[in-house]
Amino acid sequence: xxxxxxxxxxxxxxxxxxxxxxxxxxxxxxxxxxxxxxxxxxxxxxxxxxxxxxxxxxxxxxxxxxxxxxxxxxxxxxxxxxxxxxxxxxxxxxxxxxxxxxxxxxxxxxxxxxxxxxxxxxxxxxxxxxxxxxxxxxxxxxxxxxxxxxxxxxxxxxxxxxxxxxxxxxxxxxxxxxxxxxxxxxxxxxxxxxxxxxxxxxxxxxxxxxxxxxxxxxxxxxxxxxxxxxxxxxxxxxxxxxxxxxxxxxxxxxxxxxxxxxxxxxxxxxxxxxxxxxxxxxxxxxx
Numbered sequence: 001x002x003x004x005x006x007x008x009x010x011x012x013x014x015x016x017x018x019x020x021x022x023x024x025x026x027x028x029x030x031x032x033x034x035x036x037x038x039x040x041x042x043x044x045x046x047x048x049x050x051x052x053x054x055x056x057x058x059x060x061x062x063x064x065x066x067x068x069x070x071x072x073x074x075x076x077x078x079x080x081x082x083x084x085x086x087x088x089x090x091x092x093x094x095x096x097x098x099x100x101x102x103x104x105x106x107x108x109x110x111x112x113x114x115x116x117x118x119x120x121x122x123x124x125x126x127x128x129x130x131x132x133x134x135x136x137x138x139x140x141x142x143x144x145x146x147x148x149x150x151x152x153x154x155x156x157x158x159x160x161x162x163x164x165x166x167x168x169x170x171x172x173x174x175x176x177x178x179x180x181x182x183x184x185x186x187x188x189x190x191x192x193x194x195x196x197x198x199x200x201x202x203x204x205x206x207x208x209x210x211x212x213x214x215x216x217x218x219x220x221x222x223x224x225x226x227x228x229x230x231x232x233x234x235x236x237x238x239x240x241x242x243x244x245x246x247x248x249x250x251x252x253x254x255x256x257x258x259x260x261x262x263x264x265x266x267x268x269x270x271x272x273x274x275x276x277x278x279x280x281x282x283x284x285x286x287x
């Protein structure tokens with residue numbers, strides 16, 4: 001095959017080679033199910049409005065693990081700090097889609113399919129891309145199973161994993177803090193095992209939630225459904241890393257980046273495959 005490739009024009013050789021490299025790559029999508037509170041995950045601890053709007057819920061500034069530009073990690077995310085310091089984490093802010101559907105089920109379907117009607121027939125990837133869904137399985141066990149499959153040479157391109165419990169309308173910190181610790185420990189271990197197995201360079205990990213939450217806390221010491229949210233992208237081949245700047249506004253933070261641009265980037269620049277989104281949403285520069 002290699003000798004045949006040399007007979008092709010150079011621009012075709014480059015395209016075919018790119019597809020061969022992409023053929024060994026995969027994406028693990030982690031769904032923080034219930035609408036994760038991004039403000040208490042990657043924390044804007046230098047913005048006074050955060051503390052004004054969350055007198056009970058805000059993470060004290062002296063507990064935040066600083067990451068730069070006035071943002072830092074929730075203390076339960078200690079496991080992710082070394083990943084960040086290795087420049088293997090990018091946090092995108094205000095990601096979502098226009099006119100956010102605040103139904104957990106419908107919005108989850110929209111994110112899964114890349115279609116604002118949530119129709120499987122309009123999935124963002126072609127049918128030829130193999131998918132494994134572990135969304136109904138225990139989070140930690142699902143990550144173990146996915147890691148084992150990848151290291152054993154499984155050819156699946158897309159894996160879906162979920163961690164439930166993020167619909168924190170009341171007594172949020174009692175629920176949210178331990179969930180973040182479970183998330184960070186799971187991702188940290190996943191990346192460590194993939195690196196030891198020689199598969200980290202070919203794996204992208206993308207964490208999403210169906211919508212964000214309100215900046216303003218409610219009377220039950222929780223938060224309500226919101227719009228734009230954070231997307232966490234982990235990998236050793238990122239061209240950009242860090243935490244996007246974001247200026248807080250009262251109420252619900254609006255969407256700035258359409259999540260379908262994230263998917264279009266993954267399809268074209270990571271998986272090397274066509275997507276119905278590529279003609280409508282430009283690829284982003286982090287891959």
